Amino acid sequence: MFSLPRSRREPARPPSRRDLGQLRRLLAYTRPYRWGLVVAGLASLVSTAFNLLFPQVVGRLIDVSFLEANLARLDQLLFVLLGVFAGQAVFSGVQSYLVARAGEGVVADLRKALYAHLLTLSPRFFERNKTGDITSRLTSDISTVQAVASSTLVQLFTQPLVLVSTLAILFLTNWKLTALILAVVPVVILAAIFLGRMIRRASKEFQDRVAEANARAEETLSGIRVVQSFTAEPQEARRYGELIGNSFRVAMRRALLGAVLNPVVFFAIFAALGLVLWYGGRLVALKEIGPGQLFTFVLYTFNIAATVGTFTGIFTQLQSALGASSRIFELLDERPDLPEPAHPKPLGAVQGHVRFQDVRFAYGERGEVLRGVSLEARPGQVVAVVGPSGAGKSTLVALIPRFYDVTGGRITVDGLDLREVSLRELRTHVGTVPQETLLFSGSIAENIGYGRPGAGEAEIVAAAKAANAHEFISAFPEGYATLVGERGVKLSGGQRQRIAIARALLKNPRILILDEATSSLDSESEMLVQEALETLMRGRTTFVIAHRLSTVRRADVIVVLEDGRVVQQGTHEELLAAGGLYRDLYELQFREEED
């Protein structure tokens, strides 16, 4: 239901009704720039007019020099000619600037709209769609649309006008010569359409093949250690080589098509020119027309050829932009699968009373992960969730900030079903400290401040102090301004956890979700983290996926999950005495800590 169709693979096809709907939708994005586009259209009309005028002036110039030998007139015509060129330059400059402004504007607006929309989609959406695919829609597909939103759009209206007016002028001057040109035009158009379509298809396939190879390279390079430790370099090189070979073959097919198309078109154009020169030459010899008029004709023929050429280009661009825009609109039409209540009930000052009532949950078609879980956490209590790998512990806690909706039963906070309150309000009251903390590129202060936008420096430092992080942060030469994340300093696991704790402290949620790290830290770091966690948990309802004996010991309730069911519930002592799964887990996991 959420997977995006692979429209990139769709073969080129003639525009359909759906395309027109899409074009209209795309045009709606040009609305804020419509006056600029109108002016651009007018400017291009004027520059077209100058363009049409130029062969006439050249024709006159030739007659004046060949037939009349009038030097003064020749001088005048030079100025007229320069005026015509200057006029054309100015107006086409205005046109191209305004059109670019609209195009860039549309692209920026589309990107912003798409990104803002993406941020609202649920984790489920991002699990089903590859990040690479999504980002390529955000970048390259939108760029493809840019061409159409700008120059193509204007050309779509001006080029037919140029063609028709040129032909009209030619007809009025000499219909026989015009008929000769017209005999050739269809050949050019047909060749361009047929071969053009094949070239377009090959181009698309080429892009797909290159993308495939890129994806492979990206995956391999980011996992270079795995590749090298298995000495799989030759194998990877071969695999990449095969993929590149595929793209090479498609590129050669495209080159062959191009090698046929271009000469055909050029031949047709020059043939038309030859015919015009031959027939026109006869007319000049018979004194039916002057040499100037013949020259005018030749120039107009070039004009027509150029227009026909750009027109087929426009068609191609339009097609690829429609393909790209369909991929963008698919994303924009993706509805969040966590419906917001029409009339959300206010949570108010949250106590932190959380109840699971016969909760069932499945990620998709594949079987239930939670099968009737009931549990209760009273305000301020600590609930430790334990169980074997795959039992559903992470799933259980992911339901509390409503990353997913239950498929059966309900979860309440202070008696309100999670689905009755606004998602935003609910999440302001739920804080998380995950096993692996993601730090964004930026300073340490920014990363802690993520917990509460607008937090002042004093608050950030206070949170860091409470999280036992102040000391190591101050030890950096740049302190809180130290850059972390992809290109910043690398922090140790324990340091990252303490930053996450500081971030959660700053957020100050009533309900807390902790996922204890499985990998053990050295004892000093461990102690600092534990201490910070104690501070964080104080007075909050806490769900903790527990891996440490000290955590389960101090929990008010331990919930033992197995295969999506709660099989035992109670305190450490109660459960130990009762025997069963908890006792087994204890022997396996926690016992050595005690030793």
Ligand SMILES: Nc1ncnc2c1ncn2[C@@H]1O[C@H](COP(=O)(O)OP(=O)(O)OP(=O)(O)O)[C@@H](O)[C@H]1O
């Ligand atoms: N995003 C997901 N999409 C589909 N299935 C998932 C997803 N996340 C988890 N599962 C499946 O749900 C089941 C429970 O997974 P979960 O991560 O909740 O278990 P866990 O008890 O936290 O395991 P562990 O201790 O190994 O982290 C597993 O069978 C897992 O394959």
